[in-house]
Structures are given as C-alpha cells and as structure tokens.
Amino acid sequence: MGxxxxxxxxxxxxxxxxAQLWFGRGSVSNVAALQQKLLAQRSANDQARQVNERLANEVRDLKExxxxxxxxxxxxxxxxxxxxILVNIGK
Structure with missing residues (x-):
C-alpha cells in the first residue's frame, strides 16, 4: 500500500x-516579458548616455x-x- x-x-x-514553470513568478512567459523590458531599458540607457556625452562635450567646448x-x-x-593690475614685460 505504501x-x-x-x-x-x-x-x-x-x-x-x-505549473510553476508555466504559470508562476519565474514562468517562461514572465521571463520573456522581463527580457523585453530589459532590452527596452538598455536601449533607453544607451540613448540617455549619448545625450549625456553630447551635453558634456558641449559644456567642455563652452568652457574651453x-x-x-x-x-x-x-x-x-x-x-x-x-x-x-596689468604688468607688461616687453622686449
């Protein structure tokens, strides 16, 4: 019986x-959605990084x-x- x-x-x-694999927190669909969000966030970060670099270059150019x-x-x-006081040491 045992x-x-x-x-x-x-x-x-x-x-x-x-059931956890298909419907739980770490499910296949949930992981795929998080990967899409990660790609979108990386793209946004790259765009922000480019804007920051451009602005830093502009600031440096203005200072120089x-x-x-x-x-x-x-x-x-x-x-x-x-x-x-202007001191002119001329030739």
Whole structure:
C-alpha cells in the first residue's frame, strides 16, 4: 500500500513544479516579458548616455571656448579684469 503513494506523490510534485514553470513568478512567459523590458531599458540607457556625452562635450567646448576668447582678448586687445593690475614685460 505504501508503494502506491510514492509514485502519486512524485507525480503531484512534478505537476506542482511544472505549473510553476508555466504559470508562476519565474514562468517562461514572465521571463520573456522581463527580457523585453530589459532590452527596452538598455536601449533607453544607451540613448540617455549619448545625450549625456553630447551635453558634456558641449559644456567642455563652452568652457574651453571662453578661456580661448579671454586669452585672445588679453593678448591681442590688452583686456584687464576689474581689480587686476596689468604688468607688461616687453622686449
């Protein structure tokens, strides 16, 4: 009599595991949906990364550009900021 319950128990356990595989939290359809969400999020992250890099390049160009403008103004036009003393050591 005990030998009959072992196969029934194993069959019931198999059904429970199989049901979890198809309908549970880690089911095949759930994993596929999460993979699609992951791909979409990675794409959005790549786009955001490109925008961030472009903005960082623009900021760097603006900073360097202002320094270049100030350097040219000082050397070519003799620009002096307020509270600065110009000392010209010439040849």
């Amino acid at each position: 030998n009959r319950f072992v196969p029934l128990f194993l069959l019931a356990a198999l059904l429970v595991v199989h 550009g202002l320094e270049m403008v100030e350097e040219k103004a000082r050397s070519e036009l003799g620009m002096v900021k307020p509270n600065e």
